[in-house]
Amino acid sequence: MTAVSNALWRAFGALVVALMLTPLALVVLFSFTDNALTNFPIERFSTRWFRTLFERAEFWKAFGNSLTIAGSVAVISSVVGTLAALALARLGERLANAALVTLCFPVMLPALVIGIALLVFFNKTGVPFSLATVILGHLVITQPFVILIVYARMVGFDYAAVDSARDLGASPWVAFWTVTFPMVSTTVIGAALIAMAISLDDFIITFFTIGGGNTLPTYIWGKVRTYLDPSINAIGTILLALTIASTVLALRLSRYRG
Amino acid sequence: MAADAKRPDGGRTPLVQLRGLTKSFGPVVAVRPLDLDIYAGDFFALLGPSGCGKTTLLRMIGGFTEPSGGTIAIDGVDVTRLGPEKRPTNMVFQGYGLFPHMTVRQNIGYGLRLARVAVAERAGRVERIMDLVRIAELAERRPDALSGGQAQRVALARALVMEPRVLLLDEPLAALDLKLRKQMQEELRRIHRQIGGTFVFVTHDQGEAMGLANRIAVMEAGSCVQEGGPEEIYRQPKTRFVSSFIGEANVLAGERRAGVVTLGAGAGFAEAGADGTVSVVVRPEDVRLDPGADAEIRLDGRLEDVVFLGPYTRYRVVLDSGEEVVVHAGDAAGQAVGERVAVGWRRDRQRLVQGS
Incomplete structure (x- = not known):
């Protein structure tokens, strides 16, 4: 009985995982074919679509923009978010919860509303559209995530460790860098990666706030509107590789040595 | 200690x-x-x-x-x-x-x-x-x-x-x-x-x-x-x-008038000091069951409970005033629960503190 139900559950789990991963696998698979359309049968494997992509200047431009934006968003939101979370953790629980709900408001709004609101705002205040406006726009939605994640870590935080550091001769600044930050660094890096991921694949807010130019998602959108070719799969594969590589890197970096 | x-x-x-x-x-x-x-x-x-x-x-x-x-x-x-x-x-x-x-x-x-x-x-x-x-x-x-x-x-x-x-x-x-x-x-x-x-x-x-x-x-x-x-x-x-926080202590209520302390439980003795409510504090190991002649304070009550604890035996006595006195004694004296007993101690073993 239990053996059978165990097997059923395992099969069900495998099915769910398969359904979730198949589209990703297909994207990677088709990015390496010679087919002119995204379809079976696959006759020959090649890197043709990557070469096509790499020859286009607008791809490199969009790629660069995406990296600039996602990188800036990750750095800014993790610094500001960590500071905010540290401050919130020192408030009373009731005050902190009220502040968190307020800060998380943007997450509960549809991205479309935020996009339009930002468009109107930048327009009225006369701020020229650029990558900077996109970064500000992304911060609106990534910031709450970073604050929530780091705050959750701070709730169970052992403040006696920080007190100990002070007691053993560390100034507040030294105590932060030698004890507080190493203790929460994994969480902060994880939060920065999530901010980066949100920024990398955001389309709506980018679309409303970028003015001219492209990021990878708006570039794909532009291509889909004109002609669907497998080089889109190549872009997808590149994004996937970037995400996995940066996660692995972040995990290695967060190991404390010292 | x-x-x-x-x-x-x-x-x-x-x-x-x-x-x-x-x-x-x-x-x-x-x-x-x-x-x-x-x-x-x-x-x-x-x-x-x-x-x-x-x-x-x-x-x-x-x-x-x-x-x-x-x-x-x-x-x-x-x-x-x-x-x-x-x-x-x-x-x-x-x-x-x-x-x-x-x-x-x-x-x-x-x-x-x-x-x-x-x-x-x-x-x-x-x-x-x-x-x-x-x-x-x-x-x-x-x-x-x-x-x-x-x-x-x-x-x-x-x-x-x-x-x-x-x-x-x-x-x-x-x-x-x-x-x-x-x-x-x-x-x-x-x-x-x-x-x-x-x-x-x-x-x-x-x-x-x-x-x-x-x-x-x-x-x-x-x-x-x-x-x-x-x-x-x-x-x-x-x-x-302090007396009840550090170790076990019996605390009995009393009153002092013109240098004479009278305990609610009966006994009295002379000790100079301000009039008013006082408490007498005495440690269980300083109280005797069936006290000898050297016990200046003597009170009567009923033996409520006896527990053998190894190094000493713990007796709980309820006085006629309703207050409790705990006695720690090294030798089991043979009294049975429910019997009337007397407890007592030497003056120099007790402490008098102001207030209740």
């Missing part, structure tokens, strides 16, 4: 001097203006029930809580406004506060590294202190691989390696089970003897205070109600609170 140690000061100035030290959190007064002297070499206990302000007091000495008023001087230097990193104190925190991302050796060496002690000297001092607290074999472990008792030793070593003028310990044994607690008590006494430092610790456990300290300050509701050696505090409690 340690003998009441003589003051080690011999007229010298105290190592730690608290003057009018007070702390309020908003409208709540945690520590009322308080004076306290701690001398070099003392193993000093701040004893009191939870919420009496003892931990706040310790944290003020360590520099973690800013006093609302008063001064703290250590070694004659006013440190009231200094941060914890600038004080000659080190603290062992209740939750230990070990650095989870460092090994035991790195934890212990942390303070020396910040103080820029040369690598070779640092390594030597860390080794010596690990030997002293007997954790040399744990050097490369991380805190999450330590048991409670081991973590306690690491926290102790990390503070001691700094050679503080005063070592502060916040409920050092509270998180350990009974057997470990006994063992750590002995360890702490040995370490204190071996390095001859000044230790100040906070505890709510009177047995721990009696077993470790040579001086005890009993705290109640933010005030220090009595300070002295363990025996003095046990034998001559100044208030009813």
Whole structure:
């Protein structure tokens, strides 16, 4: 009985995982074919679509923009978010919860509303559209995530460790860098990666706030509107590789040595 | 129980001097203006029930809580406004506060590294202190691989390696089970003897205070109600609170009029003092069942309960006034529960305190 139900559950789990991963696998698979359309049968494997992509200047431009934006968003939101979370953790629980709900408001709004609101705002205040406006726009939605994640870590935080550091001769600044930050660094890096991921694949807010130019998602959108070719799969594969590589890197970096 | 140690000061100035030290959190007064002297070499206990302000007091000495008023001087230097990193104190925190991302050796060496002690000297001092607290074999472990008792030793070593003028310990044994607690008590006494430092610790456990300290300050509701050696505090409690907090005590209500005290339970005796309500405090081991002629105070009652506890037998007697008296006696006298009995004690064994 239990053996059978165990097997059923395992099969069900495998099915769910398969359904979730198949589209990703297909994207990677088709990015390496010679087919002119995204379809079976696959006759020959090649890197043709990557070469096509790499020859286009607008791809490199969009790629660069995406990296600039996602990188800036990750750095800014993790610094500001960590500071905010540290401050919130020192408030009373009731005050902190009220502040968190307020800060998380943007997450509960549809991205479309935020996009339009930002468009109107930048327009009225006369701020020229650029990558900077996109970064500000992304911060609106990534910031709450970073604050929530780091705050959750701070709730169970052992403040006696920080007190100990002070007691053993560390100034507040030294105590932060030698004890507080190493203790929460994994969480902060994880939060920065999530901010980066949100920024990398955001389309709506980018679309409303970028003015001219492209990021990878708006570039794909532009291509889909004109002609669907497998080089889109190549872009997808590149994004996937970037995400996995940066996660692995972040995990290695967060190991404390010292 | 340690003998009441003589003051080690011999007229010298105290190592730690608290003057009018007070702390309020908003409208709540945690520590009322308080004076306290701690001398070099003392193993000093701040004893009191939870919420009496003892931990706040310790944290003020360590520099973690800013006093609302008063001064703290250590070694004659006013440190009231200094941060914890600038004080000659080190603290062992209740939750230990070990650095989870460092090994035991790195934890212990942390303070020396910040103080820029040369690598070779640092390594030597860390080794010596690990030997002293007997954790040399744990050097490369991380805190999450330590048991409670081991973590306690690491926290102790990390503070001691700094050679503080005063070592502060916040409920050092509270998180350990009974057997470990006994063992750590002995360890702490040995370490204190071996390095001859000044230790100040906070505890709510009177047995721990009696077993470790040579001086005890009993705290109640933010005030220090009595300070002295363990025996003095046990034998001559100044208030009813102290008498019942330290060990077991019988407290009987009475009234004094024109120098004569009359107990609600019947007996009376002459003792000069102000008129008003008084309490007589007497320890269970000082009360006799069927007292002999030398017992100046005698009361009648009914034997309610007898429990044989090994070293002594515990008798519970309900007096005719309804009050209870507990007697600890070494020899079972053979009285049966329900019988009428007399209890009594010598005048010099009781303490009289004002109020009820």
